[in-house]
Amino acid sequence: MSDPVHNAADEKVFAVEESISTLLRVGVTISLIIVVIGLALTFFRDGQGGDLPSRIGETAVFPHTPRDVWTGLLRSDGQSVVVLGLMVLLATPFMRVAISAIAFVRAKDWAFVWITLIVLTLLATSLFIGAEHG
Amino acid sequence: MTPGLFILITFLSSVVAGGLGSLLGVGGGIIVVPVLTLGFGIDIKHAIGASLVSIIATSSGAAAGYVKERMTNLRVGMLLEIGTAAGAIAGAYAAAFINPKYLFLLFGVMLGYSGLSMLKKRRDRSGDVVPNDALADKLRLHGSFYDRSVSQQIDYRVTNVKPALAIMVVAGAASGLLGIGSGILKVPAMDLAMRLPIKVSTATSNFMIGVTGATGAAMYFARGDINPFIAGPVAAGVLIGAVAGSKILGKLKDNRIRVGFVVLLLWGSAQMLWKGVRG
Numbered sequence: 001m002s003d004p005v006h007n008a009a010d011e012k013v014f015a016v017e018e019s020i021s022t023l024l025r026v027g028v029t030i031s032l033i034i035v036v037i038g039l040a041l042t043f044f045r046d047g048q049g050g051d052l053p054s055r056i057g058e059t060a061v062f063p064h065t066p067r068d069v070w071t072g073l074l075r076s077d078g079q080s081v082v083v084l085g086l087m088v089l090l091a092t093p094f095m096r097v098a099i100s101a102i103a104f105v106r107a108k109d110w111a112f113v114w115i116t117l118i119v120l121t122l123l124a125t126s127l128f129i130g131a132e133h134g
Numbered sequence: 135m136t137p138g139l140f141i142l143i144t145f146l147s148s149v150v151a152g153g154l155g156s157l158l159g160v161g162g163g164i165i166v167v168p169v170l171t172l173g174f175g176i177d178i179k180h181a182i183g184a185s186l187v188s189i190i191a192t193s194s195g196a197a198a199g200y201v202k203e204r205m206t207n208l209r210v211g212m213l214l215e216i217g218t219a220a221g222a223i224a225g226a227y228a229a230a231f232i233n234p235k236y237l238f239l240l241f242g243v244m245l246g247y248s249g250l251s252m253l254k255k256r257r258d259r260s261g262d263v264v265p266n267d268a269l270a271d272k273l274r275l276h277g278s279f280y281d282r283s284v285s286q287q288i289d290y291r292v293t294n295v296k297p298a299l300a301i302m303v304v305a306g307a308a309s310g311l312l313g314i315g316s317g318i319l320k321v322p323a324m325d326l327a328m329r330l331p332i333k334v335s336t337a338t339s340n341f342m343i344g345v346t347g348a349t350g351a352a353m354y355f356a357r358g359d360i361n362p363f364i365a366g367p368v369a370a371g372v373l374i375g376a377v378a379g380s381k382i383l384g385k386l387k388d389n390r391i392r393v394g395f396v397v398l399l400l401w402g403s404a405q406m407l408w409k410g411v412r413g
Contacts, residue, residue, distance in 0.1 A: 010274075017208055021198035028195045032373065035366040042363075043138045064358045082362040086187060089369060090355065092194040093348035096341075100212065111273055115212055119345065122219035126352040129227060 009107035016103035024092050031088035038081030094123055137363075140174075145367035147173070148188065152375025158395050161315030161343065163189060164248060166368060167241060168402045172409065176364060178234050178241075182313030183354035184365040186347045188372040189315050193344025195373050204279045205337035207330065210292060213273065214324075214338075217299040218316075218346045221306025226353040229311050238410030241312050242403045248318045249399030252392065264329045267293040279334060290334065294327040301327065310350040315343040 063072055063083050072080025101116040151165035163185040170181035200206045229237065270276065275292040305319035317339055324335040354360050 013208065014204070017201050017206070021201040024194040024197045028191055028373065032191070032370050035362075035370060038362070039141060039366055043141070062358050062361055064355050064360065079362055082366045086355075086360065086362060086365055086369070089187060089190055089194070090348055090351055093190060093344040096194070096197070097212075097345060100208065112209060112212065115216065119212060119215045119219055122216070122223060123345065123349055123352065126219075126223050126226070126349040127356055129223065129353060129356070 009109060012107045013100075013103045013109070016099060016106075020096050020099050024096060027088060027092045027095070031085045031092075034085030034088060035082050036085075038078050038083075038085055040078075041076070041081055042078030094120075097123060141363060141367050144170075144174070144364060145371040148368045148371025149375035149378070152188075152192070152372035152377075153379035154375075154395075155372070156376040156379035158392065160248070161189060161192070161317050163309075163312070163314035164245065164318075164399070166372060167313050168245070168406055170364070170368070171238075172402075172405050178237050179229065179354070179359050180361045180364055182229065182237070182311075183351065183360040184368040185313035186309075186351035186354060187360065187365040188369040189313075189343050189347035190351060191369040191373040192376050193315075193340055193347060195377065196340055197344070200337035200340050203282075203337070205333050206341050207275070207277045207292075207334055207338045208341065209273060210275050210277075210324070210328065210330065211338040211341045213275070213295070214299060214302045215342050215345050217302030218306035218309070218320075218342055219349045221303040221308075222310035222346045222349040223306075223353065224303075225307035225310025225312075226350045227310070228307075230357065232311075235410045237312065238406050240308075240410075242405075242407030242410055244308065244312060244314065244318070245399050245403035245406060249396045249403060251318065251322075252396050252399070262329070264291040265293050267295055269295045277334065279331075281331075281333065288331060290329065290331055292328050292330065294329075298323045298327045306346055306349075309343070309346045310353070313350070315339075315347065317343065 063069060063080055066087075069080045069084050069087065073084065097116060097120050101113060101120060104110075104112040104116055147169050148166060151169060155161055155165055166185045166188060167178070167181045170176045170184065171178050197206075270292040273295075275295070276290065277292070278287060278289045280286070281288050301319060301323040305316035305323065308314060308319060309316045320335075320339045320342065324330045324338060325332055330338065351360070
């Protein structure tokens with residue numbers, strides 16, 4: 001499969017992209033398994049589902065920080081397990097961009113190192129802006 | 135309705151949404167948000183949060199397929215993502231302050247636009263000359279991939295980078311505000327403006343919506359606006375539906391079905407607009 005447009009450095013980046021994409025699939029699968037476990041815990045073991053209808057319409061703040069999740073896990077709280085699964089899912093694009101940045105460094109493609117770092121900064125900003133507002 | 139039943143129905147609806155979306159080449163958000171809000175009466179902000187999470191799932195889940203085929207143009211995607219992510223931050227931030235009825239109105243307009251634009255036929259532009267673009271040259275955005283369907287290596291040049299970036303900011307804002315993947319804006323930008331072959335547009339868009347979705351979802355998450363009992367089943371359902379849809383049925387080119395879907399989109403648009411007007 002010849003590719004006249006890209007050079008050896010680009011091939012290095014591509015190789016990393018291939019590895020990341022497999023990792024992403026694994027990450028998504030794991031995250032959804034955790035979510036399913038959390039849902040099962042909530043409804044079958046804890047019977048916490050009882051107050052769910054009131055939660056759906058609520059504007060309550062759901063557990064959403066690592067600390068919330070950790071304390072919830074210590075209590076074997078099903079909802080915290082679901083949130084953990086969602087956090088793993090949320091992490092997958094972050095990882096993809098971060099690892100791409102490293103790939104561009106190894107390929108010495110400095111323009112794209114910068115571009116990727118800007119995207120990473122925007123991603124990081126989104127985590128913090130939301131927190132301040134909440 | 136018991137909570138367990140609610141979760142199950144949400145999950146099954148999401149599977150249908152994911153399957154329908156993958157059949158017709160649209161993302162989950164366009165179907166998921168109206169179904170959750172109109173069908174289940176869920177707060178639109180929770181619906182949007184759940185939709186953004188499901189978009190991450192489909193993007194990360196499908197990535198391998200596109201990357202291995204070398205259809206994803208990572209350079210174009212990453213560059214444009216500067217615009218989309220910035221837009222998504224603005225959109226998600228604004229969503230916290232906007233009266234929900236405007237979100238319904240905007241969503242209705244967006245659905246209407248999507249429906250109408252699906253009716254337009256795509257002209258085959260593969261023979262057209264692609265104008266030069268200095269930025270595209272400098273950043274080496276041009277690409278090449280092997281198209282299995284025609285057994286040919288396809289080289290392509292990229293152009294109109296700056297206008298595309300501008301469109302991407304808007305697409306990102308729509309994503310953060312409405313919880314959609316904005317494929318409906320991204321594909322015209324990449325396809326029409328940048329002249330990417332359609333398969334490359336689709337693959338690159340798949341990469342981008344994951345990052346854009348994560349940007350938006352992170353903000354909803356940090357605000358505590360992600361309801362795990364909605365986002366969880368929705369993400370799982372949409373992903374399973376999309377995978378099943380693409381494997382079992384492939385992409386439907388039947389015109390009647392597309393027209394049926396357009397009618398559905400327009401009906402959905404009317405419903406969302408009505409909800410926005412009624413308040």
